[in-house]
Amino acid sequence: MTEVVPIPITLLTGFLGSGKTTVLNTLLRHPDFGRTAVIVNEFGEIGLDHELVVSSTESMVLLQSGCMCCSLRGDLLDTLIELRNGLDCGEFDFQRVVIETTGLADPAPVLHTILTRLEVAERFVIDGVVTTVDAATGIDGLTSHEEAQRQIGLADLILLTKTDLPQADEPAIRNRIQSLNHGVPVQPVVNGAIDPARLTGLGHFDPAMKSQAAQEWMRQTSVEEGSPHLQAIRSVSWTIDQPISGTAFDIWMDLLMVRRGADLLRFKGLIHLDDIPYPFAVHGVQHIFHPPVPLHDWHGAERRTKFVMIVRDFTDPELEDLFAALNAVPVTEHILPSGYLSAEVA
Incomplete structure (x- = not known):
């Protein structure tokens, strides 16, 4: 009997305007992310590049191999189940899932869904939580919104964006990040440029951890x-x-x-x-x-x-x-x- 290898899920989160979609667009152009299914909620806010999207649904969009091959409706659980079913019947062919949350989302409920629902947990595994943080305005969001704090607190990796702007205060935002999640790796990112390998294998729930x-x-x-x-x-x-x-x-x-x-x-x-x-x-x-x-x-x-x-x-x-x-x-x-x-x- 062939062993079923769980599909890794990367949860991409971050406060409003912190650069999640810029990072996502860059990743989707990279060959290593070619066979990636992407779930984005509140599509109207994200503005993905035209060459990456042929059509979209009201709330969810699936991209595969750099283009839209299928659109899925429903909430996260339904979407993951449809992805699983499509993979099993050969309709889909992907090796990884990226879920981009809205800027005001708490990542914890997404993690709960993936961990606790058997129909999802048996085929998918959390590979890591990646959070984008704006070096120019991130302090304001962290001061005013607990959601921004939770996004950092649950992160396995922080992508620090907009460090090239004159308003950026990188030492201050780094200090604030460390107070919320001490020791979390912080990777500066300019214009979304990031090596895809940096976002994978974060070991969040890896049973092969050494x-x-x-x-x-x-x-x-x-x-x-x-x-x-x-x-x-x-x-x-x-x-x-x-x-x-x-x-x-x-x-x-x-x-x-x-x-x-x-x-x-x-x-x-x-x-x-x-x-x-x-x-x-x-x-x-x-x-x-x-x-x-x-x-x-x-x-x-x-x-x-x-x-x-x-x-x-x-x-x-x-x-x-x-x-x-x-x-x-x-x-x-x-x-x-x-x-x-x-x-x-x-």
């Missing part, structure tokens, strides 16, 4: 000193030196989901378990978590549990108590964990 890549994926090792007591959205992290119980971790995660799951915008963790020689990569968005990925080995001599989280409205004392509670969680026969790690360890 230990060194996972360490780089974590990027951050400790909470910075002097972080604000209360900030709407920010990046925090933590390390635990001693191995932890898989059952205790499951219970702790259940408690975290019940209490503050909606405000946990992004979670990444390398987990060091008792009596397990290799680490686990755990990652999720709000209440939705991908199955844990067992890695082959640790990279280097360090053996510590590490967490990186993008959170909303968490105070510093709350975070301190939250992580301190992990080692204090009682392990009893009366509590049934949800299985973030236990099923993998068993």
